[in-house]
Amino acid sequence: MAKIHVSTTINGEPTEFLCDPADTVLDTLRDTLGLTGSKEGCGSGDCGACSITIDGRLVCSCLVLAAEADGHEIETIEGMAGSDHLHPLQRKFLETAALQCGICTPGFLMAAKSLLEKNPDPTETEVRYWLAGNLCRCTGYDKIVRAVMETAAEMREGAR
Amino acid sequence: MNDQSHKWIGKRTIRPDGADKVTGRAAYAADATMPGMVWGKVLRSPHPHAVIKSIDTSKAEALPGVKAVATAADFVDFPVDTPVPLGIQDMRWMSRNMLAKEKVLFHGHPIAAVAATSEEIAAEACALIEVDYDVLPFAIEIDDALAKDAPILHDFIEFEGRKSNIAGTLEHKLGDVEAGFAEADVIVERSFTTKPVHQGYIETHACVVSVAPDDRTTIWSSSQGQFMVRAMTAYLTGIPQSHIKAIPAEIGGGFGGKTIVYLEPVATILSKKSGRPVKMVMTREEVMRATGPTSGSKSTVKIGAKKDGTIVAGQGTFYLQAGCLPGSPIRGAAGCAFAPYDIKNVHSFGYDVVSNRSKVAAYRAPGAPIGAFAVECVLDEVAEKLGMDPLKLRLKNAAKEGTKAAHGPTFPRIGYAETVEEALNSTHYKTPLTGKYQGRGVASGFWFNAGGESSAQVNITEDGNVVVTTGHPDIGGSRASIANITAELLGIDYDQVSVQIGDTATIGYSNLTGGSRVLFASAMVVTESTEQVIEQLKGRAAKIWGIDPSQVVWENGEARPMGEHSANFPSMSLEELAAKANATGGPIGAGSQSNTVGAEGGFATHVCDVEVDVDLGIVRVIRYTCFQDVGRAIHPSYVEGQLQGGMAQGIGWALNEEYIYDKNGRVDNPGFLDYRMPVCSDLPMLDCGIIEIPNPKHPQGVRGVGEVPLVPGPAAVRNAVYDALGIRIDDLPLSPPSVLAAIDANSRQAAE
Known part of the structure; x- marks a missing residue:
């Protein structure tokens, strides 16, 4: 099946990626974009290790399809600290x-x-x-x- | 203890790996990738018990994208009649657990593995593998496995002259229990069951393995011991240990469950066959179906005491589920159960029972909570019958220096009595309960603790800082404690010390992170290494000054001349000596390797308050305190962390966690939604009463800390529920349906 093109903003950076229809945001963050700070503990939304925000709303990234991120703003753990200071x-x-x-x-x-x-x-x-x-x-x-x-x-x- | 003589020992320093972990940088096994990497997946048994008649992998191999397929035939064979022990494991069972050989023994048992260019293709290929089974009847529970006509899992296991599912026994005897019970004024005997519970680490098992054409192998995996990974992979694949570099990734929880391998040898063979690096990551469902848990159990304990509270005899019989292959922790159950008490007559018996469930793995003080659950619940009733405070009963019979334990040793200076005294005198214990259905329970527990093999290297960097390398994965903050000790010994700032976990090619053999051994053992080898470094530093200063090394002292991070030379030379800092290292003899550093001894046991006493919702059967823990002798708290925050984590796991074991099987022998709750571990809103703050009776056999007084805090938990909670309801529930977990059923049965009985 053809890949889907997605434009999004991740930690303030405009980011584009291609994903399979079945890929979750978590899959894409970890395997496509190399943002491995979000973790997969269950893949079913029960452990919260993959928590991110999309447009400011807290979600389990394993429960959101990557294609759904199109046009939205994502914040992950990698965006929490500044270069010289922690949150x-x-x-x-x-x-x-x-x-x-x-x-x-x-x-x-x-x-x-x-x-x-x-x-x-x-x-x-x-x-x-x-x-x-x-x-x-x-x-x-x-x-x-x-x-x-x-x-x-x-x-x-x-x-x- | 509030020992002000130390600058770093006992300080709540920031862990060296902390910033990486709060920013998402820390690399766990599943975060690793390698160029050209492919994905491995495992085909698992759909039956709980069946003979494998044939496996046909041809269709899977023909699927585009598939790079390799492996079955048990690709691995070293370990015949069942020749034991091959490795630590507490046996490669006969490890090999059959990793990939089924003659039979599948549980639903989810791995049968074959595929490497392909994507996880999806690998999974598709697994579905194309054709396995011809001869399906057999199965046994899940202990009673089913022990029934007269029970399906026999292994033809080679015999007990009392006939084929059996009892794979082993263990007995501890002290004195004469019959004579002891004859002296007793009060005797209580009761039978209990506990369910298997999973270690529940949030990180699933994962690895990336690359095998070069010359068999040089690199393994990046999450485990409690990179040397265990290397050894087991070598045994199972036939690749020599010298060719395998096992790199310890950060580990996302283990609690004993990552002391054995499931994936690494499989990925190694897939990599060898495919010529590509192979990544394997378990799903949560695979973890729940096919890794761990710890044993479910049934046990009977009988305790006799005199009117004055002296316990005169204790007898325990413990049946533990091993899962599908031999090896349940009967030693922990039968050995630890009575250990907190000075009892002259003890008879403790353990049975290792196989059935069609996943093979058990170690879980925090393996077996000990099962033994303690039975003994501590019976003691609660003994105290009631004697009209004695349950803590005072324990204090009266407390094991102390010189007490001969049933499992063998005579205790040196231990702090068990102090844990009971602290509990008795605590604000918690003295604060009255207020609600109608509130109750308070107490329980104690013991764990052996372990020493064993450890290696360390301490190097001074060219700019005068320190790098310490040890060989045990850091699972709960041990790097911070090692840095505290090193900074203390060298008299330098904590921030000057970096602590690394070396891979198997970098640091000498170091046994597992397990048995509450890591800080005990690594502190010993780090201390030895650091003391050697200090001698070198004194020697270098002596050389520069042209005086005898015996005339140099090391103090506050500096070499200082003493005696007649004391005024002749200015003292030299680590930085100054490091800068002159090449001119004075070369790099400064020292290593130490040792088989450490003197770990000595650990004891804890817990006080638990609960409130029961009698309409819904929900038990809420409203206050909980753990009093534990920790020897010396090198880093109090991470000592508290071990205690608090143990308390939470004990509460989960007591109240909610259990494996539920359907009628087809399959786990019905293989996920975090239905396998209900405590969440944040289930628990109160967890209080710690840290008692420091330094271990006389350790340079810093360390005792193992990590495992004991789980041991008393289930009994403390159950005894609290009894206090709240007046009903003794002897089967865990005390989940809402079970508590409601007990309340209903009790009120029916009262009405009759």
Whole structure:
């Protein structure tokens, strides 16, 4: 079957690619574009390791067809840090050891960033339910939740 | 411990691999590619039990895009009557688990593999492979496998003189249990079952392998041991170990499940046959059907105690599922179950039972949570019958220095009693529960811990920094701890130390990341290497100053002359000595290799509060604390991380995780939606009571930390549910349907 031509914006860069009709955004990011920061843990939208945003909306990139990305803006983990500075969430994850093996970390960071953009002052319960679509088997979530809460507090302080 | 004498040990430093992991740079196995790479896929059995009469791969081979097809016939043969042990594994079983030989033994059992230019073509080719089966009756559960007329998986296994699915036994005996029970005022006996649970790592198994025409092989894979990958691949393919370079990719979780190979030898043969690098990545469904899990079990435990709470006898029988080939962790169940206690009379018996399920793999303190579940639940009832606080019962009988354990050793200084005391004195334990259906449970646990082979190389760079290379995949932050230790010993800044995990061609043999051994063992060889480096540095300074090396001290990252020379020369920093290295004798660096001993066991005590929704049967953990003797917390954050991860896994095992089989012998829940691991909204904060009783046999006092925190979990949760409901549920998991059924049965009984 003929490949589909897709024009999109990824992390601010205009990006074109060809994909098969059955390719997911995750397949394309990882195998075609070399953006392997998004991970595949399940391929069924249950683990959140492939979390990205499309037009600002948090999605599992394994559940979106690559062809559907045409004309849309994608943000991935690779776009989160600047060349000389980490995003406050990334920094806080490191300071508080909110990662162990790290395979779920890109997904958690994308999900947490999306949460704080919508809700800069989440309660612990709100953080836990927002992140309930991201599986972590190493940490028991304790340090992740704390990192998100602490980052939110610091970002609110910084915005004041 | 709040030891202020250390600058880096005990500090919460930023892990060396951290920035890579929060930016998506860290390269896991599935992130690797090679030029000319093709994709490998596996054909899996549609039957749980069948004889393979023939395999015809001709149609698959003829499909355009297919580059190679492999079956068991392409690999080294390991006859069933000749054991070939490798670590705790046996290549007879590893080879048959990797690709079925005479029979398929579970639904999903690999039969053949294809390499093709795309994953889709490889999958299509797998479907074209024709396998002629003689389908056999199957057994899934332990009782089915032990039934009189059970289908026998392996003709070569005999037990008590006849063909059987009992593949092995293990017995620990101490004293005389019959005499012990005769002294008891209270005896409790109860039987339990636990379901198999998967390790649940988020990264599926993956590898990329390239074999050159001269058999020189490069393997990039995610495992808990690159040397294990090299050895098993060499055994199974016949390629010598010296020709195989196994590169440890970052590993996305293992918990024991990546201590064996599934894909690497298959990709190696596909690469050898196709002349192309081969990439293989399992789907989550393949992981759930055909890797891990740990054993399901049934067990019976009997404990007798005197009125004053002295436990006089303990007896346990543990049947563990091995999956389709021998090798369940009966040692962990039978060996660890009674180990926290000083009991004079113990008899513990384990049975290894094969059935038509995927072969079990190690899972965090393999077998120990199964043994602890039974013993700790029975102890809860013993305490109730004696009218004693369950923690005080444990404290009264706590194993301590000099206690002879049933599994063999006499304990040195251990911190078990301290974990119970800390729990007893904790705010958590003293805070009353408030809700009607709230309950509190406690449980303890033990894990052997391990030492074993490790290698390290410590090199001083030309600009005066330090590169440490070790040989174990870092699964939970061990690089940060090794950097803490190296910086401490050298008296330099943490940021001057880089820690690398070497491939099999770069660093000496290092055993698996497993058994809670990595920091224990690698700290020993890193310490030895660093001490040698310090001696070299002192020697170099002595040479420059023209004095005897014995007149030089190394302090705060500097060589300093002492005694009569102390005022004659200014001290020299690492940077200055490194700059002069070539003039004073060449590069500065040292390596050490050792078979480390002295790991000593680890103990933990958990306190769990739950609240039960009696209408829906949902158990919610509302507070949880783990008290554990960690020896010395080199990096407290990652010690806490191990404890918290273990607690969460224990809660999952207790409440929701289980393999569900359909009537055709197939796993019915092979994905994260239906195999229900704890998610963020299921759990409270997980509190840690870190107790530091330094291991006297380790230079920094390290004890293994990673596995014990899973051991008490299932029992602590179950005992809490009993406290909440007054119903003792003896079968895991305590999932909503099972809890509701227990509540209903209880109210029916009350009404009758």
